[in-house]
Amino acid sequence: MIDLARLRALLTEHGVAITGDLRADEISGGRSNLTYKVSDDVQAWVVRRPPVAGLTPSAHDVLREYRIVDALQATDIPVAPTVLADETGPLIVVGFVPGRVLRTRADLDGVDVADVHRELIRVLVALHAVPYAEIGLGDFGRPDGFFARQVKRWRRQWDHVATRELPDLDRLYARLTDRTPPPAPATIVHGDYRVDNTLLDPARPSHMLALVDWEMSTLGDPLTDVATMCTYQHPAFDHVVGEPAASTSPRWPGPDVLAQDYATASGRDLGEFSTYLGLAYFKLAVIAEGIRARYLAGAGSEPGHASAGEAVPGLVAEGLAVLGR
Structure with a gap:
């Protein structure tokens, strides 16, 4: 407390x-x-x-x-x-921002998902356009070699939180180390961009009042944020939430539409987007395993803490699948 x-x-x-x-x-x-x-x-x-x-x-x-x-x-x-x-x-x-949170499938009742989708894209594009050096964040991260460092960092995190052996995760890591996309101009990266990390206007959910949970933010490749947002549409994320998640609802445009809408609005080329997706699934799998580790250590009792570990194999499998496409 x-x-x-x-x-x-x-x-x-x-x-x-x-x-x-x-x-x-x-x-x-x-x-x-x-x-x-x-x-x-x-x-x-x-x-x-x-x-x-x-x-x-x-x-x-x-x-x-x-x-x-x-x-x-x-x-x-x-x-x-x-x-x-x-x-x-x-x-x-x-x-305290008294906003509406869309965390579970039930929270989507009465919400125009297409409008929220457009707002998520708008804010993400705006975030990636912020001149970070001008607001005192020029040393907030190390953009050079960002993708490769992310792969290594999340492998280290896995080694720290793993509660079991998972050979498929080793295979996903090995494939990611062999597939580094060309460097992209750096932007602020939120690091965990998804709908339930936003506070929306209760009277007008298509308007975001605040973007929250900045603990993984840094300077790096903006396409990692886009890929992260896509991975939260995977059904395995329901295990992390502990019930059907808002982001896994079939009412959302699919990941391909989401990524293309970002590309259109930002003017950025998606490049080797499957590689970014592979990293995003790898990262989310490690996060889910970390939740499981905290639960087993007695530090979590909320819905999803006990079941988060069940998401890990499916996320790793999807990461391998997207890299094979």
């Missing part, structure tokens, strides 16, 4: 007026950093902190997440207003 007395002191130090007692409630749905809604009698904030178990090297860096959200305040990218970052926690505080 959160030390509310210390949080109150931090907010006060940063000039935030508190009215009444602070109350904290964990926000469900997260599979990585812990997220809480903290409120007093008149206002509310969101507090993020790393999980208590299952940490992987370089993951769950909330301070890094705060830095990019703070930098994006000067752009038209929809993000939560930043309040403070505490290195000793570590934890970060941003303003």
